[in-house]
Amino acid sequence: MKPTALHRSRYRILGQIGQGQFGRVYCAVHRQTGELVALKDLNPQRFPTNRFLREFSYLVSLRHPNIVSCRAIEHHAKGRYLVMDYCEGGTLRDLMDAQGQLSLGYRLNLITDILLGLEHAHQHNIIHCDIKPENILLSLTNQGWKARITDFGISRLSQQGAHTGQDGGYTGSPAYMAPERSYGQHSYACDLYSVGIIIYELLIGERPFSGLPGDLILAHLNQRVTIPDTVPPSLRTTIERALEKLPQRRFASAREMLTDIRHAAEVLELKTPQRVFSPPVLLGESDGVEILGQTPLRDAVSYLAVEGRLVYLGMWKHLSCAIYRDFNLTGEAIAEKSITLTDPILELNLRPQGCFILTRASSRLPVEYNLYCWRPSLNVAGTALEEYQVFPPLQARQVIHAIDVKGRWLALASQSNSKDRYSQFQLLKLPDLSPINPPVRSPLPPQLLTLDNCHGLALFPYQYHGKQRTYFYFFNRRGLIIKGFSVPLMLFSLIPLPDSPYQLFGIDANEPDIAIIIKLKPLKVTRIALNFAPKFILPQSWGYILANSQGQMMLLDRDGFRMAYVNLSLKITAMVSFGDSKLLVASWSKGKGMLSKLDLSKVIDNC
Numbered sequence: 001m002k003p004t005a006l007h008r009s010r011y012r013i014l015g016q017i018g019q020g021q022f023g024r025v026y027c028a029v030h031r032q033t034g035e036l037v038a039l040k041d042l043n044p045q046r047f048p049t050n051r052f053l054r055e056f057s058y059l060v061s062l063r064h065p066n067i068v069s070c071r072a073i074e075h076h077a078k079g080r081y082l083v084m085d086y087c088e089g090g091t092l093r094d095l096m097d098a099q100g101q102l103s104l105g106y107r108l109n110l111i112t113d114i115l116l117g118l119e120h121a122h123q124h125n126i127i128h129c130d131i132k133p134e135n136i137l138l139s140l141t142n143q144g145w146k147a148r149i150t151d152f153g154i155s156r157l158s159q160q161g162a163h164t165g166q167d168g169g170y171t172g173s174p175a176y177m178a179p180e181r182s183y184g185q186h187s188y189a190c191d192l193y194s195v196g197i198i199i200y201e202l203l204i205g206e207r208p209f210s211g212l213p214g215d216l217i218l219a220h221l222n223q224r225v226t227i228p229d230t231v232p233p234s235l236r237t238t239i240e241r242a243l244e245k246l247p248q249r250r251f252a253s254a255r256e257m258l259t260d261i262r263h264a265a266e267v268l269e270l271k272t273p274q275r276v277f278s279p280p281v282l283l284g285e286s287d288g289v290e291i292l293g294q295t296p297l298r299d300a301v302s303y304l305a306v307e308g309r310l311v312y313l314g315m316w317k318h319l320s321c322a323i324y325r326d327f328n329l330t331g332e333a334i335a336e337k338s339i340t341l342t343d344p345i346l347e348l349n350l351r352p353q354g355c356f357i358l359t360r361a362s363s364r365l366p367v368e369y370n371l372y373c374w375r376p377s378l379n380v381a382g383t384a385l386e387e388y389q390v391f392p393p394l395q396a397r398q399v400i401h402a403i404d405v406k407g408r409w410l411a412l413a414s415q416s417n418s419k420d421r422y423s424q425f426q427l428l429k430l431p432d433l434s435p436i437n438p439p440v441r442s443p444l445p446p447q448l449l450t451l452d453n454c455h456g457l458a459l460f461p462y463q464y465h466g467k468q469r470t471y472f473y474f475f476n477r478r479g480l481i482i483k484g485f486s487v488p489l490m491l492f493s494l495i496p497l498p499d500s501p502y503q504l505f506g507i508d509a510n511e512p513d514i515a516i517i518i519k520l521k522p523l524k525v526t527r528i529a530l531n532f533a534p535k536f537i538l539p540q541s542w543g544y545i546l547a548n549s550q551g552q553m554m555l556l557d558r559d560g561f562r563m564a565y566v567n568l569s570l571k572i573t574a575m576v577s578f579g580d581s582k583l584l585v586a587s588w589s590k591g592k593g594m595l596s597k598l599d600l601s602k603v604i605d606n607c
Contacts, residue, residue, distance in 0.1 A: 010074075011039060011083075015522030027086060027522030034483040036523060037071060038084040051153065056082060058126050058152045066117030068137055068150040088487065088525045089138030089145045096133055096201065099561045100277045100529035105270035106144055107202045110136075111261055113147035114195055119254035121149070122188045125158045129186055131194035132176040133201070140525050142468050142488045142510070144276040156186055174216040175207055179245050182217045189247035192257055196242025196250075203231050208243070221245070234264035277514070277529035283554075283565040288602030292582070295332070297593030301586035304576040307350045310376065311584065313595075314345045314574075319357060321376040329578065329597060337376040342385065343368070351407035353431070356390070358401065366395040369414075373431075391433050398423075402448035402456055409436060409477055411456050415444045425458070427479040437479025445473075446492045451501045453477070461490045461509070468510070487525055489516060497539045497558070505537060505544055515546075517560050528560040538577045542604065545583070547572060555603065563607040570596070 011028035014036075018025040023042040030037065042052055059070035059082070071083040089095075092110065095102070102110075114136060121128060128135075130151060138145040154172065172181055178193035180186070201207050208226070209219035225243045227236050238260050244250045251257035303314030309324040311333070318340050322333035343361040346369075350356075354375035361368040371390040396414040400423075403410050410430055415423040423444040427436040445458040451474075458481075460471040470491040472484035490509035497503045502520040512533035517526045531554060534546035543557040551568035570587040577583055583598040 011037065013039070014520075017522050017524075029485075034485070036086040036088075036485050038068075038086045040082040040084055041079060042081065052080065055152050055155070058155050059084075061124055062121055062126070062152075064117055064120040065146065066113045066148050067120060068148045084150070085139075085148070086523070087137035087139045087148060087150075088523050089140045090524055090526070091134050092136035092138065092147060092198075093133035094526075095138060095145070098526070098528075100280055100527070102202070103275055103278045104203075104268070105265065106276050108261055108265050108270065110145070110147045111195065111199055111202070112258060114149065114198070115254045115258040115261065117147075117149040118188075118191050118195070119258065121155075122158075122191070122254055126152070127156050127158055127186050127188060128152060128191050128194075129154050129156055129181070130172045130176075131191050131198070132173045133198060134173075136198075140488055144527075158188065174213040174220075175209070177217070177220060178247065179220045180247060182221065185247075187247055188253065189250045192242055192251050192254065193247075195257065196239055199235070199242065200225070200227070200239055203235065203239075204228060232264070232268055234267045238264055275511075276527065280529045280531055280562070282531050283562055286564040286566050286603045286606065288600075288606055289566055289568070290599040290602065292597040292599055293331070294597070295595045297586065297588070297595055300588040300593055301574045301595070303345055303348045304574040304584055304586055305348050305350050305355065306576050306578040306584060307355075312348060312350075312355055313586070314348055314357075316344050317341045317359075319345065319348075319355070319374065321355075321374075323376070327579070328582075329584075339374060339385065339388070341370075341372070343370065349403050351403055351405070353407045356403055356407075358399070360399075367397060369394045369396060369399040371401070390431070391428075398444060400445055400448050402450050403430070404450045404453055404456070404477065406453055408453075411448045411450070411475065413442070413444055413448060413458070425481075427475070427477065436477070440479075440481065442473075442481075447494065449494065449496065451496060457484075457494075459491060459494065461492055463490070485523065487518070489525075491516065494518065495537050495539050497541075499541055500558075503558070505539060507534065507537075515556075515560065526560055528556070530554065531565070536572065536575050538575065538583075540577060541580060545577060545600075547575060549573070551587075555600070555607070557607075564603050566600075566603060568598075570594075 010031055012031055014027045014029060016024055017027050026039045028037055028039045056073055063069060069085045073082055074080060135151040137148045137150050139148055176194040176197045178190040181190055197207060209216055227239055242250055299315040301313045301315055305312040309327050311322045313320050320336055320338035323335040324333055325331060341359050343359040345357060346360045347358040348355060354373045357372040357374060359370045370393050372388040373390050374388050394414060397417050398415045400413045401410060407430055410428045412428060413423045413425045421443060422441045424439040425442045426439045429436055443460055445460050447459045448456060450456045454477045456475050458473045462469055462471060468490045469486045469488050471486045474482040474484050491506045492509055494504040494506040504518040506516045508514040508516055513530045515528040515530055532548050532552050535549050536547045538545040545555055547553040549572050551570040551572055553566040553568060555563040557563055570585060571589040572585055573588045574586040575583060581599060581601045581604055585596045585598060587594050
């Protein structure tokens with residue numbers, strides 16, 4: 001349950017993003033500007049006023065790209081919270097736990113960011129005292145992430161003496177704590193020791209010491225660090241010096257350690273910028289795919305859709321519907337109906353009213369769009385094509401549309417000519433097409449999508465002077481447009497999960513073998529390294545099915561972790577899922593086509 005106090009603020013809570021022993025952190029949006037922020041709500045009993053003001057004073061004195069900034073402090077009847085920068089990439093811990101392996105150059109880039117932030121803090125005589133992956137937040141960039149230091153809750157000034165217990169018993173994280181911290185000493189070298197542990201973990205995949213807190217403290221005090229031979233010699237010496245037991249033997253400053261890291265990168269000839277991920281290791285091929293049936297095709301199928309026991313097959317200007325006995329599509333089709341359209345099919349959408357078909361006539365000018373709604377059960381011989389038409393032909397250079405999941409309204413953006421970069425955006429009721437809102441001028445979005453019965457999303461990728469961003473604008477069923485947020489990525493298409501429409505999946509336009517998962521409530525953006533650039537993306541209740549036209553297929557879970565790899569050895573032209581683990585795959589090669597029914601149950605069960 002959300003705190004009552006936060007309901008009364010200028011911010012609307014989108015979701016909780018973290019919780020510690022001192023309080024909770026929320027993702028929130030400013031009610032007037034739409035700007036995303038992090039609200040740090042600190043428990044007054046665990047985090048008294050003197051500590052709250054101390055952290056606030058530290059944060060307002062630190063202004064650096066690699067430190068999370070504090071925007072404001074707000075008081076209300078039942079508490080207070082800090083308004084902080086929001087970092088949509090999660091924490092360094094999230095990134096370290098992810099499946100894709102970061103390239104060596106990029107791991108060193110993240111360490112460089114941390115050291116730059118620490119250098120700034122140390123120049124202001126502030127010792128962080130709790131550097132660990134959970135306290136390193138990630139802001140998204142075009143090339144990857146920017147690491148930013150957060151949580152100065154137990155930070156100390158360099159002039160302060162030994163620990164006096166004013167931090168409520170919490171002195172830091174034993175896994176990353178310098179030896180002298182266990183007996184109350186602190187210095188800049190303590191932070192550099194913690195960075196050394198992070199470097200070790202980033203390069204090797206585990207921390208140098210493990211065990212209970214007491215075991216960890218003893219290990220930091222007495223046990224020498226063992227560094228595997230797989231670590232390059234130039235980085236091995238950096239780690240060894242950072243993890244010296246005596247602070248006097250460590251790096252004298254963050255700047256000195258940063259110079260050492262950069263020198264190691266030069267020795268290793270790591271070019272900047274590097275790709276974020278190393279090429280992922282291909283999973284062993286799964287052999288549990290069961291072929292349930294195959295049907296020859298007369299023509300290449302470009303569109304497939306399944307609703308219940310109806311299978312729609314789109315072939316240029318022709319749309320057919322095969323009707324099966326049951327929802328499992330058992331056996332052969334018992335009936336087939338079809339219509340021939342005037343122009344090529346551009347898009348299919350299944351809704352309760354039937355199959356919505358968007359066509360585009362580009363062979364004649366002006367370009368003409370038509371939207372039809374076809375119900376095979378009402379298909380009577382001799383029915384004119386116009387009977388299925390949703391609205392009269394629309395002459396426009398380009399049309400983008402979306403239909404809500406219940407088929408009650410249509411979002412439409414149309415661009416009249418090539419000289420006008422703006423479009424007319426409008427919501428219309430279905431089936432009578434009465435306008436819900438007056439037309440609004442806006443840039444033409446490459447995609448409109450519906451999130452639920454009441455809300456939709458428009459994407460606006462934008463490039464200016466080498467900078468790339470995609471802007472997210474939301475709209476509701478009354479036609480009200482709400483400015484959302486932006487991310488430094490080029491995204492042209494996103495696909496929501498069926499049962500979680502506020503989780504979106506897309507592909508980075510600049511790196512087609514990098515997938516993007518965007519969770520909207522609260523906002524979090526995750527990059528995922530793929531083995532190939534997918535052409536087909538099928539969201540499932542358990543995750544995603546990705547495939548390319550050569551028949552390579554990969555299964556991901558809901559968080560983007562790879563589950564299985566399958567090679568169908570087919571030239572895929574279209575595919576669709578039905579049930580929870582079955583596929584219809586249309587293929588075409590050397591003038592012959594096949595519609596294959598596949599069952600992935602065994603593949604999924606073996607994951």
